[in-house]
Structures are given as C-alpha cells and as structure tokens.
Amino acid sequence: MSFAANERPSSGSAARSGAQARAEYPPSGYWRRWCGDASPPTEALTTAPPEAEAAVAPAPKVVPTEQGEPPYRVLIVEDDRSQALFAQGVLRGAGMEAEVVPLASDTMSMLARLQPDLVLMDLHMPGMSGTELTAQIRSDVAYAHIPVVFLTGDTDPESHLEVLDSGADDYLSKPVRPRHLIAAVQNRVRRARALKQQREQEVRRHPTTGLLTRTFMLQQLTQAFPTQTVGAVHFVVIEGTSALRDHYGYAALDAVLSEAGRLIGEVSGERPAARLNDNTFVVYWPGLPPDRHMLWARQLRDTFTGRQLQIGSDTLRLRACVGYVDLAHGFSDAGAALAAAEEALRAARNDPVGIAAYRPPSEAVSEHAANLLSQLQEALKNERLELAFQPIVSVVGGDHEQYQTLVRLRDGSGQLHTAAEIVPLAERAGLVHEIDRRVMSRAIAILGEQPVGGRRARLFVPQSARSLGQEGYAHWLLDSLKKLDIAGDLLVVDVRLSEAQLHSMIVREFCQQMMAAGVRLCLSQFQSNPEADALLSQLPLSYVRLSSHYAHKIDQQAVQDEMKLLIERAHQLGLQVIGQHVEDPQTAATLWLSGIDFIQGDLVQRANQSMDFDFQHSLL
Structure with a gap:
C-alpha cells in the first residue's frame, strides 16, 4: 500500500517556484520521519527539519465555509504506521484536526472521544475488515450520518461495490495524491455539516408554520x-x-x-x-x-x-x-x-x-408570601412537606378504598398551610415541578408499602401539567411503579382543568405513555363551558372532579341543571364524576339525585394524615 508521497513537478519555472508551497508536496527529508532515529510521531508531524523550514512555505489552510466554524476533524483508521502518519500529516498541513487509531477494535471509543466529522479507513485490516467496522459504526445511531471514506488499493470492482454496500460514502484508490485526499475529505465534511445543520433546523422548527418546536x-x-x-x-x-x-x-x-x-x-x-x-x-x-x-x-x-x-x-x-x-x-x-x-x-x-x-401581589401580601416561600424552600430542602388524605366515597356503597392526596406545609409556628396557599407561590418561584415530584414519590412509596394480599387503596395525586411534560418524567414515574410492583390502576394523576386547557397536548402525550401501565387521569376543578366540555372527549380520562362552584351554589336551579347535563355527558363518555367540597347532607342528597358517582368533603371526613376511613361500613 502506498500514497504518491514523492510526486514531483515535471519542469518549468512555475513548477519550481510554486510546487513546494503546495500541501501535496512534502518537504525534503520527509522520509526520515519513519527512520529508527526519527523524533516521536507527534513531534515529527508538527516540526519540520531546519532545512525544510527555510525552503518550504507554510501549507495552505482549509478555510471553513462559515466564519468561526471549528476545524474539520478526521479519524484515520489505519494499521500501517507509515500510511497513517502520511495521511495525518497531509490533513494537518491543510488545517484539519486528524487523529490516528491503529486498531479497528479501538475505533468506537475514539469516535466517542473525538466526535470526528469524517472517518478515513483502510479496507483490509487485521482482526476486523473495513466493511465490518463500517457496519458497526452505522449500527450506532449517534454515528449513522458520519461520512466514511475508504482508502483501498484493491482494483476489483466487486470490492468497491462491497465497500459501498457496507454503508461507506466513498472510496479513494491507492496511491492517492495528497491534493485529491484533501479535496475528498473537505467536500465530504462540508456536505455532512450542511446536512447536519439542516436536520437540526428541521427538528427546531415546524415545517408548516416555521415556528420553533x-x-x-x-x-x-x-x-x-x-x-x-x-x-x-x-x-x-x-x-x-x-x-x-x-x-x-x-x-x-x-x-x-x-x-x-x-x-x-x-x-x-x-x-x-x-x-x-x-x-x-x-x-x-x-x-x-x-x-x-x-x-x-x-x-x-x-x-x-x-x-x-x-x-x-x-x-x-x-x-x-x-x-x-x-x-x-x-x-x-x-x-x-x-x-x-x-x-x-x-x-x-x-x-x-x-x-x-x-x-x-401587593407589597403587604408579598412580605407574607416571601416569608412563606422561604419556609417552603426550606421544607423542600429538608424533606418536610407533609401529605394529608381525604376519602373519596362511592354514593352506592362499596369497600374499595380511594383517597385524594393533598400537600401541606407546616410553618415555624406549627400552622398548616394548604396547597391553595403554597402552590401559587411555588408556581411563581418555579418550584412546582420539584413539589410534584416529591408528592408523587411519597405517594408511590405509600402504594408500595400496602400489603399485596389485602385491600389496596387508590391514590389521586395532583400534578401540574407542566410537570407531566418535563423530559423523562413519564419514564421515571413508570419505572418507579415497576420497581415496586405497583398496579397502575392504583394511581390516578389529578390535573386541574385550567392547566389542561392550556397544555392539553402535553397532558395527552403523557396519558398515552401511561395508558399501557393502567395509570388513570382525573380532570379536577371542572366547570362546564364549551372549551372544557370538549376536553372530556379529547383526553383519555377516567374521572372528572367537579368545581366547588357546584357545591357552593347547589341551591340555584340553573346550577343544578348545568350540573345534571355535565354528569350525563360524562357518563355517556364512560367517565365517573366526583363531587367535592360536600359539607352538609342537603348538598350530598342533591348530588346523589343528580347522578354523581363519588363525593368528597368534610361531611365524609376532614383531610388528615391517616388513611383509616371505614369504606365498608360508611353510610351517606
């Protein structure tokens, strides 16, 4: 195997004056770099002999098409040291970064370290052929689009076809002229970078609207x-x-x-x-x-x-x-x-x-809010958020246990603050996702502690729609359930209507990932209007929790009529409806007559830190 290392100009003053300035013509004495008394390879490739420095002008540099673009990076896979050093010298002389790996088996680790723009390799190597190595490179999605160019002295057309079939982009026949090597590498890298930029732009922008994704x-x-x-x-x-x-x-x-x-x-x-x-x-x-x-x-x-x-x-x-x-x-x-x-x-x-x-908020409120926010941050840091539970009871009876999970913050004086007080502060401070993850982790741990053979409670766990859209959150949740062998139908993710309206796409994508595991979705604080009603059929819901508006104004006939229509529509879609903030028997009776499935509120039991409600013997 040989490159055209000593190609000379034929004759003429133009050849004599310009030949030595061209990257394809190595300096005199270049052959000594491979002798036994030569300097180490790295030094030899960066330091020319004194006589060469005096006689040879600097090699021309490859100027990237985009100003400020980093140099082209090339990985040379070649077991023949002289061949590898010569190719490295030619490419470095043209302003590129070139590294050599002599063993094909080390190529993948070098790819990860160097992240080259192109791989230049020999076809015939001990241990692994170039075609086998190319197939290995192409099998890794991270390098599926990296250009691979072969250097081969094999003149058999069938070998060339085998090279291209293996996934290579091009091949150069040995001996190759240095200027041809530079041009081939430069053109391939320039094209690959342009395609990479185009792919990135396609991922970043919607093809129809041009908006960012x-x-x-x-x-x-x-x-x-x-x-x-x-x-x-x-x-x-x-x-x-x-x-x-x-x-x-x-x-x-x-x-x-x-x-x-x-x-x-x-x-x-x-x-x-x-x-x-x-x-x-x-x-x-x-x-x-x-x-x-x-x-x-x-x-x-x-x-x-x-x-x-x-x-x-x-x-x-x-x-x-x-x-x-x-x-x-x-x-x-x-x-x-x-x-x-x-x-x-x-x-x-x-x-x-x-x-x-x-x-x-106003300054007066802000001072109180700032103090509460500080205590919330400290509670998150020291794992001091508390959970309370309120039973959700079927109006037709039954012994299946299910609870609403509620987050609480206990301040320095011992006073408990509800989610209604702390969640708005958390949203403004960007802490909602952290709270959601802590609450979900605690809920999953509680589900995992339940006896496998006995009755197992179902937990409704409130979550922000934006938390559901956090990268990796759905995978983490499913993996947590799997590790503790928790049936998915024991977990109900509870999302507020106002957030679901703004982020229905996020909620829908999250639910699609949850459905296979049996995890259910509840749309809470629901109040009927055209936009809200449309979500009932658009999202894969299991439950709808009514807004407190219905319980607080249940004595108004118009509110009762609206609620009945809402319950009927939900039942037609196969959804179960929960009435909340039920504090007196009259409200419970009206909800029961309207066809409600479950009730939740202080009439049943106030929220507390225990899950000890007697579902089997409860009477409404």
Missing part, C-alpha cells in the same frame, strides 16, 4: 433565566376552537390553527415563537422595553383582525386573547415566568379587551 422553545427559555430581566413573554390563545372542532372536525381545525401559527410567525419575525398547545402560542421578546409590552400584545391580538381564513367553502375570522409578563419582575427560571404568563392569560380571557398583564 415546543421542546426547542422551552430550551431557549430555560437558558435565558434567571439572567434575563428585560423583555416580555406573551401567551396567545385562539378562542372558540371547541365550537370549530365540533362543527368542522379536528383535521379542519388543525389546518386553521396551523395557519394561525404561520401568521404569528410572520408578525413575530426573528423573535422566538412556538405553539405550546392546540390553540395556545408563546412569543418571547428579550429586550422589549416596558412601554411597548402592551403595544406588542395588541399587535399579536390584532394579527387576526380582518384576516379571513377558509375552512372548505366557509370563511371565518379568529379571535385571540393575549396575556403577558414583564421579565423585570424577576424570575428564577423559565417555569416561573411561564406560570406568570399563564396567570395573565387567564385574566385576559375574562377581559372584554382580551389583553391582560401579569400583576404581582
């Missing part, structure tokens, strides 16, 4: 906090989508929302924007001055004003609401900023103008 958008926001304190995050929700879905179908609605996303992308320009949910979008504008936050919110809302969109032969106009948060309020992480923007969006949907800004 939800995952990439959340990554961008995560990197921005807590240092980003100038600018705004705007949430945009398209109203009336449930009625559109019912009338035109899901496919038509999705096409309209994709068009809405395209319009938001047009008006947002280079500013990061993404579709967070079926009908909810987020736009992040770092550096936006405070006096322009409202103007930008109006521009986003008015994106759809006067725009006529088509569904079949029908023309329609969309209405949007916008909630936004000024980052000057200071947020520890992206989750806290998004929670504030969600709070503003909820206010916007109840505002005639359809726009609302996040309003932090």
